[in-house]
Amino acid sequence: MLTAFLFNSSAHQFCEMATEGAKSFARRDRLLEIEQKVRGWWDEKDVFRAEPGERRPGPDEKFFGNFPFPYMNGFLHLGHAFSLSKLEFTAAYHRLRGANVLLPFAFHCTAPRIHSYQDGGVAPFPAKLEPLGGKKIFLAAATLRPETMYGQANAWVLPDGKYGAFEINETDVFILTERAALNLAYQNFSRFPQKPSCLLELTDKGTGIVTSVPSDAPDDYMGLHDLRTKPALRAKYGVNDEWVIPFEIVPIINIPEFGDKAAEKVCLDLKIKSQNEKEKLAEAKRLTYLRGFTEGTMIVGEFKGRKVQEAKPLIRAKLIELGEAIMYSEPEKGLCQGLEMNVL
Numbered sequence: 001m002l003t004a005f006l007f008n009s010s011a012h013q014f015c016e017m018a019t020e021g022a023k024s025f026a027r028r029d030r031l032l033e034i035e036q037k038v039r040g041w042w043d044e045k046d047v048f049r050a051e052p053g054e055r056r057p058g059p060d061e062k063f064f065g066n067f068p069f070p071y072m073n074g075f076l077h078l079g080h081a082f083s084l085s086k087l088e089f090t091a092a093y094h095r096l097r098g099a100n101v102l103l104p105f106a107f108h109c110t111a112p113r114i115h116s117y118q119d120g121g122v123a124p125f126p127a128k129l130e131p132l133g134g135k136k137i138f139l140a141a142a143t144l145r146p147e148t149m150y151g152q153a154n155a156w157v158l159p160d161g162k163y164g165a166f167e168i169n170e171t172d173v174f175i176l177t178e179r180a181a182l183n184l185a186y187q188n189f190s191r192f193p194q195k196p197s198c199l200l201e202l203t204d205k206g207t208g209i210v211t212s213v214p215s216d217a218p219d220d221y222m223g224l225h226d227l228r229t230k231p232a233l234r235a236k237y238g239v240n241d242e243w244v245i246p247f248e249i250v251p252i253i254n255i256p257e258f259g260d261k262a263a264e265k266v267c268l269d270l271k272i273k274s275q276n277e278k279e280k281l282a283e284a285k286r287l288t289y290l291r292g293f294t295e296g297t298m299i300v301g302e303f304k305g306r307k308v309q310e311a312k313p314l315i316r317a318k319l320i321e322l323g324e325a326i327m328y329s330e331p332e333k334g335l336c337q338g339l340e341m342n343v344l
Contacts, residue, residue, distance in 0.1 A: 052100075065090065065091050065102075132165055135199075138173070145216075146312060147253070164201045165200040168184060168189040178198070217288070221263035
């Protein structure tokens with residue numbers, strides 16, 4: 001696409017010059033004819049169109065390049081085109097090898113960065129967040145049902161309290177409560193053995209983060225239902241309409257008599273009107289969780305067709321293997337000696 005843009009302007013100028021004077025331009029005109037023919041092939045075959053594939057490309061199956069050209073605040077010179085030719089050649093090489101190549105056209109205003117502007121500019125993030133620089137940061141959401149992650153629609157965050165950014169190793173940081181960080185430290189998930197490493201304390205934020213699967217968890221279903229049907233509730237917590245209204249439940253498990261949207265079915269059967277009906281929701285949870293584990297069948301994902309009780313440990317192991325989850329254990333009832341909590 002970039003090449004075609006440059007040739008368009010040059011071809012137009014050369015054609016205007018073809019009739020000037022008595023000098024022959026036969027060889028040049030022949031090259032322009034070849035150019036026009038080849039450009040026609042390019043357009044016909046969509047040679048420079050890069051479309052995403054149906055699967056994730058391998059290391060040698062994709063190539064992306066970008067060369068901002070021309071600069072907008074100065075005169076062009078041969079060096080610009082020379083530098084561009086290096087990238088264009090590389091893109092053509094990868095294209096001939098069958099890679100999906102994306103080489104978009106771009107303008108650039110200032111050419112190489114101007115250090116005086118850079119030094120006087122705004123820092124990339126506030127100084128308070130500097131300890132998190134270079135780290136991979138995760139909102140650590142808890143779940144007891146890894147098999148339901150296929151149907152996760154949102155996450156629930158407690159709107160008040162305190163939590164912090166804790167290092168669980170040299171590179172990864174979890175956002176969670178101090179108590180949860182202490183538990184993880186004694187499970188070998190801390191930069192320092194058996195000692196939480198807090199990089200930053202965050203106040204007036206959420207303390208508890210849990211996944212939400214409204215297809216199979218009655219509490220999640222009613223919570224999402226209330227947000228979708230009650231504008232005042234959305235306004236109270238600063239939830240925009242487009243965050244909740246357009247989304248539908250994702251069916252992931254089929255349970256005999258309950259279907260593939262068990263939480264919705266049970267909540268309707270028990271005539272639950274809101275998330276504040278705790279006793280009814282507790283009964284709904286008992287029914288869906290028990291029947292889901294003992295009789296449910298996965299209808300999506302790698303373990304489609306397997307019973308939930310078979311798929312659950314397999315999915316848990318898969319998430320841990322892929323580095324997308326870690327095991328987290330809650331301690332039993334604490335025993336105090338003096339003012340300190342004992343850890344056995």
